[in-house]
Amino acid sequence: MSKADVVAGIPGAIGGVPDGMASGVLAGVSPVHGLYASMAGRFFGGVGTSTQLMVVTTTSASALAVGSTLTDVDPDQRSGAIVLLTLIAGAMMIVAAVLRLGKYTRFVSHSVMTGFLLGISFNILFGQLPSLLGAPVRGSTAVAKALHVVLHPLDFDWRAAVVGLLAVALLLGLAHTRLRTVAALFALLVPMVVVLVLGWTNIGTVADTGDIPTGIPLPHLPELSSLSVPLVAGALAVTLIVLVQGAGVAESAPNPGGARSSVDRDFTAQGIGNIFAGLFRGMPVGGSVGQTAINQSSGARGRWGGMWSGIWILVILVALAGVVGRVPLPTLAAILMVAAARSIDPDRLVAIWSSGAISRTALVVTFVATLLLPVTAAVGVGVGLSLLLQLNQEAIDLKVVRLRVHGDQLVEAKAPTALSDNEIVILDVYGSLFYAGARTLQAKLPDPDGAHDPVVILRLRGRTSVSATFLHVLGDYARRLDALGGRLYLSGVDPRIRDVWTDDLLHAQGIHIEFFAATSTLGESTLAAYADAEVRVHREQRP
Structure with a gap:
């Protein structure tokens, strides 16, 4: 202190x-x-x-x-x-x-x-208007109260209005002076003195x-x-x-x-x-x-x-x-109304x-x-x-891109809307995969229908938790790929996700997914998944 x-x-x-x-x-x-x-x-x-x-x-x-x-x-x-x-x-x-x-x-x-x-x-501006002007309060909402005051000007108590408006004038007039920190105190004391001197006991x-x-x-x-x-x-x-x-x-x-x-x-x-x-x-x-x-x-x-x-x-x-x-x-109403007006930030x-x-x-x-x-x-x-x-916002912001392999690098490209025979597609996702985001991903994944032996690698780098909705979406997509002789791969997988998505859990639901754990080197697990997918596709192409 x-x-x-x-x-x-x-x-x-x-x-x-x-x-x-x-x-x-x-x-x-x-x-x-x-x-x-x-x-x-x-x-x-x-x-x-x-x-x-x-x-x-x-x-x-x-x-x-x-x-x-x-x-x-x-x-x-x-x-x-x-x-x-x-x-x-x-x-x-x-x-x-x-x-x-x-x-x-x-x-x-x-x-x-x-x-x-x-x-x-x-609400404060409208609701305190009757008190500021000494008018009777009518209406269930602040808007209704203010409207009644405006439509019945003869109901004003002019003495109360003078006191209230005097307080408003003091608050606004002292706001840009050295007395601004005590403006509210003056707005209380000066009208109070006026009321006592003039004997306005009805206020x-x-x-x-x-x-x-x-x-x-x-x-x-x-x-x-x-x-x-x-x-x-x-x-x-x-x-x-x-x-x-x-x-x-x-x-x-x-x-x-x-x-x-x-x-x-x-x-x-x-x-x-x-x-x-x-x-x-x-x-x-x-x-x-x-x-x-x-x-x-x-x-x-x-x-x-x-x-x-x-x-x-x-x-x-x-x-x-x-x-x-x-x-x-009325002076308290004035203080509230001025404070409310000042809080509005155009x-x-x-x-x-x-x-x-x-x-x-x-x-x-x-x-x-x-x-x-x-x-x-x-x-x-x-x-x-x-x-x-x-x-x-999760749904709107979600974006799916394709990653093409050029040597030892991954280059972004536009994601396809459908898969081709024996095609390997690496996908990366920007945005949340919870709830609405997972459903949006479902709509943006390439359609596998009609393709033979397609492989999709979905990169999950940086994601440490997943929702049940996301598991449902991936499970449905993995089963569709599996029915066509293809497979879903997940790369960059955090150990915490693997602890939740155990083999027993996935097999019980008829889901087949290949997992590649994240490493300290960016892209390493995705390239490893791609190499494994190439071996799989070549094997499926053999007569």
């Missing part, structure tokens, strides 16, 4: 107080839950992160997922439900780390994740959402009465969101000195942060891109920068609990849109699903779409 980390924690805490409160509002619970989560997540989550500058705190995406989950929960029971959800999510993150599931975050398509986050941003405040406890928050055990299947499903959705976003934070905030981050270790740290956030009556937390950026720009040297911001938030909670309760709710959208029809489809489908469906359902759509895109 250094003096720089202590000082760097102050801007993080100043920005973390309004962000935490706004996240509580977004989740449909008291802003205090967001404050407690910001305090506990930053300190306890920061202890174990491998990404040293990562700040574990509330995020808009997870808050919106929580709010979607708690929609059908009685308002009087949401406080207990959100605590239980946070603890369950924390446990799921730790389990994910133990099972080393970090590597699977890369299977979530960039286009899908961007579409989801874009949908989250627009809702944080205190109206529930009691603001004073003193140091103490740990509490959760009430299990709120446990339900939808709550567990919501916790799973939050877990997926937090883990994928956390992996993104690790990429955007490399460690000082160049030490590599561990995704699974960050999973554990975020899980611990959620466990303690829940014990302190907080809401879900995760690696925050925005707060991590503030931590970096404030001069933090290591993990203590984020941890000290949690300590400073605790100080603010203890010293200024009364002030927190007087914050007007350059990224243009890049994805220019990447082709598949990327555009993934972006649009996930975006629309996030706007029109509950967030938990939208997460399911996104994960399912990512898997479909992965399988589709």
Whole structure:
């Protein structure tokens, strides 16, 4: 810990107080839950992160997922439900780390994740518009709520609108000044002073959402009465969101000195942060891109920068609990909406849109699903779409080429569509051979029908594992060759594949394949297979 980390924690805490409160509002619970989560997540989550500058705190995406989950929960029971959800999510993150599931975050398509986050941003913009303008909330979706506000302008409370728009003006006006790190604090305090001076008591405040406890928050055990299947499903959705976003934070905030981050270790740290956030009556937390950026720009040297911001938030909670309760709710809506607008990256959208029809489809489908469906359902759509895109990409990217023997070298050529009598064809495959890729290979293998004694050598160099689908495809092709007097050869075979595809397994299924193990010399096993195939063909040609 250094003096720089202590000082760097102050801007993080100043920005973390309004962000935490706004996240509580977004989740449909008291802003205090967001404050407690910001305090506990930053300190306890920061202890174990491998990404040293990562700040574990509330995020808009997870808050919106929580709010979607708690929609059908009685308002009087949401406080207990959100605590239980946070603890369950924390446990799921730790389990994910133990099972080393970090590597699977890369299977979530960039286009899908961007579409989801874009949908989250627009949900916040649309959903918080009534609160910003003091209009009644009507509609089941964020889009419907915003549309009702636009179509019923006489329902505005002009006082609330003045307060909300004043906060927006402060956030935008101070963004490019030296006060940018405390812009959110000014957006809270100045409108609050205006409300108090003018006596606008009809404007809702944080205190109206529930009691603001004073003193140091103490740990509490959760009430299990709120446990339900939808709550567990919501916790799973939050877990997926937090883990994928956390992996993104690790990429955007490399460690000082160049030490590599561990995704699974960050999973554990975020899980611990959620466990303690829940014990302190907080809401879900995760690696925050925005707060991590503030931590970096404030001069933090290591993990203590984020941890000290949690300590400073605790100080603010203890010293200024009364002030927190007087914050007007329209200012929190303003903070959320400005943050959502800033998170929209036009350059990224243009890049994805220019990447082709598949990327555009993934972006649009996930975006629309996030706007029109509950967030938990939208997460399911996104994960399912990512898997479909992965399988589709495997099928599209697979390429089969022919290798011709020229002396002791192998030269690429176009793969034939059919085999000829006594022909030896060496094939190499680029792309995945799992699932859809194996089926695509099946369609691209040369047709042996009508040929006599053909031999196909399939090069498997560099492949260490295979799927049951691939074995089925090769088995079917080997039997077709065998029926014509030919044979299938596999060269460059890794020992791990041979350990799975034993002679007993293949003979039991009527499959005859010649194996040539990979050697340290590239092409050696393929040339050996070709020499053996030549002997076989010459033998078959004898009268």
